[in-house]
Amino acid sequence: MGDPAGVGPEVIMRAAASLSAHELAATTVIGTADVLRRAAEVTGVKLPLSQSPKDGHLHVTEVEVPGLSADWGKLHASCGDASFRYVERATRMAEAGEISAIVTAPINKEALNSAGHHYDGHTGMLAALTGQRSSFMLLACERMKVIHVSTHVALSEAINRARPARVIETIEAGHAHLRRLGVEAPRIAVAGLNPHCGENGLFGDEDDTYLAPAVAEARKNGIDVVGPISADTLFHRAYSGQFDLVVAQYHDQGHIPMKLVAFDTTVNVSLGLPIDRTSVDHGTAFDIAGTGKADHGNMLHAIAYARRLAATRAAKRETAS
Template sequence: MNSSPRCYEIAITMGDPAGIGPEIICRALSAMSAAERATAMIIGDPAIYRRAAASVGAALEFVPLEQAESGKDHVAVGVVELPEGVEILDGQISAGAGDMAFRCVQKAVELVQARRAQVIVTAPLNKAALHEAGHHYDGHTGMLASLTGAPSSFMLLASETLSTLHVSTHVSLREAIDRVTPERIIATVEAGHAHLVALGMQAPRIAVAGLNPHCGEGGIFGDEDSRCIAPAVERLRERGFDVSGPISADTVFYRASKGEFDLVIAQYHDQGHIPVKLIAFDTTVNVSLGLPLQRTSVDHGTAFDIAWQGKADATNMGSAIAYARRLASGAKA
């Protein structure tokens, strides 16, 4: 009698192979117990992973996913090979590296959809390389939304001290202001609330940051806070959400970091990223919400300046993997 294909808790994508992704993945795998490694698969070219393991001194055996066996201490690889003749240079932007990063994410989505993995963990990619390869996405979140047909997605930065969810991310500041609408704010709060409830939080306390200095100061510095944000908060409160705002951005993150709120809704990329990275740069996890699958990521870039020198720090990758395991546990409950 044939058993059904094994489902792994997490599938880790390589990211840009010219960057530190392969190294930090191998460091993280090496730090796991054999039992933990057995619940993880990685996506990418085994030859690149073997080189990365040697670079960081990790004794790991890589086996194609189809040949992986339960009870054996090896790492299952969803194979995405570098095409013959394509050269990738360490620490340099190239179309070949960008295409590899894209194909690894594409493979991970296929494996989750086939129930071979529960949660995707992504190593960093380079947007310029991605665009050189003809994949015109604003990053992982937009790419995953496109690959899964999701109408919208949201970026959560999660840490033990402060977590922020963004109304908009990789757009110009001018466009970000235009995206501050009651509908988008409501959808962002709903996504954040659902995520926290799924993690076991009974009644999440959510704060919505203002857009303008001092929330517009009664219209002196702009009317978006009173015209768009306040009505959205009122509608959410009428529906029973524990949500406050708009609260001036120069105080709301401090208040949340002291425990007053479980989540802050940031109106644009830097408004949310700066305080979280200041407080928890090494441990913040990037989580995609609003997709038909679950994904976590490191919250740093490809670090081309130190790539393939054997000194990349895997602390953030470890945090992304730990958060993904929490999500996988919730999915199994």
């Protein structure tokens, strides 16, 4: 459900009301029913809630959050605690096979950390909860996909993380994801770190020293990947259809072009985990929380992508059996 004080509950209720009867029956919201009822009131959604599966109702898996204070648009540590508890419950349910995929509504990182849960966001939280050393953030829209070498770190740290081992792992994770979605031979391009990829060392040597060897190694492993390519032209080329995936070196390098071309439809996908998770690609929007103005389109795209991943996981199980 995300942060109870943000727009997450509102976009969830609007999205749930838009689902088919079959989709609604296969959906559960992990969160706090009272907050969802308030969201239904402000959005005008007439969808009843139920804590057990029931035709025509939205099933809610209730999570207890002691001392929850969820005033719309107000940052509160208890909401950060709630955000963590919802994700933790969802993760355990996914690991147990009780649910096929997780879709997350937005959380507030300041509230999360003020509650004592010291993560950089959903991606790091899910990696820790599932015992993974790291995970990868992929942003997807109809015409472009971008996976990130690093995300929520200072730019100086992002430069330090752009090293061959991590870049190769990122390429491989993106390649495996596209193959899972049915792209037989993914075309991948790695974005340069420095302007013009350093101009042969004039603007830095990281592209030649670290990125080029990573690309060469991935190519030796049979992946169709090129680069590094100067980021100022690469995203246009990818948007025009030359590449199936771009490997961005840091958060803003990948997020800015994606949000420019598909602000309302981009889906955030976590890769490198034993479970599937998608998310909206917007924040808690405290400034409009509780007004009923939040658009649910991004949530519908995140749900649809999660169902697509769930279908591929089910197909893999059937093939294995």
